[in-house]
Amino acid sequence: MSDFESDLPSTDRELQEFMMIEQQKAKVHEQIHEFNEVCWEKCIGKPSNKLDSATETCLTNCVDRFIDTSILITQRFAQILQKRN
Amino acid sequence: MMADTATGQNKVELMSQVKQQIALANAQEMLSKMTEKCFKKCIQKPGKALDNSEQRCISQCMDRYMDSWNLVSRTYGNRLQREHYKDTVEMAD
Numbered sequence: 381m382s383d384f385e386s387d388l389p390s391t392d393r394e395l396q397e398f399m400m401i402e403q404q405k406a407k408v409h410e411q412i413h414e415f416n417e418v419c420w421e422k423c424i425g426k427p428s429n430k431l432d433s434a435t436e437t438c439l440t441n442c443v444d445r446f447i448d449t450s451i452l453i454t455q456r457f458a459q460i461l462q463k464r465n
Numbered sequence: 466m467m468a469d470t471a472t473g474q475n476k477v478e479l480m481s482q483v484k485q486q487i488a489l490a491n492a493q494e495m496l497s498k499m500t501e502k503c504f505k506k507c508i509q510k511p512g513k514a515l516d517n518s519e520q521r522c523i524s525q526c527m528d529r530y531m532d533s534w535n536l537v538s539r540t541y542g543n544r545l546q547r548e549h550y551k552d553t554v555e556m557a558d
Binding site for chain 1 (some may be wrong): 484491536
């Protein structure tokens, strides 16, 4: 990031900020696509007229547990790496 | 290379182009995922043509996929807010 800034000294702040925010938003969108794909596979049987409440609960739980899992694995993996050194 | 002379009108145009391209990439991603998922759900045994029930299934599947996307998006948004709140509380402690 600092390289990018020093390469373009005349880039104005507003534009930099704009790009940073757009990049953040794109990352979040990318995440949503991934979660939706994973949780769709877990929660949706045959598509019907609407999402019933059981399916909705499944989807929201799925997103939160997927994030929990990701945090847990990241932490445990870090511990494993630390023990090795 | 782009930003040297990006002032005024130039900049506004550049920003709206970036936004448009991101929106396009998003729509393409949605389209390709939806096609993959709904093909899998609705076409058990590919026949000579898409029959009526397959077509009905596909349009329902699309609607539900978008519902699901919106719900997942809201859930993730809430989670990000909760995590952010936790961080600020921990920092204040």
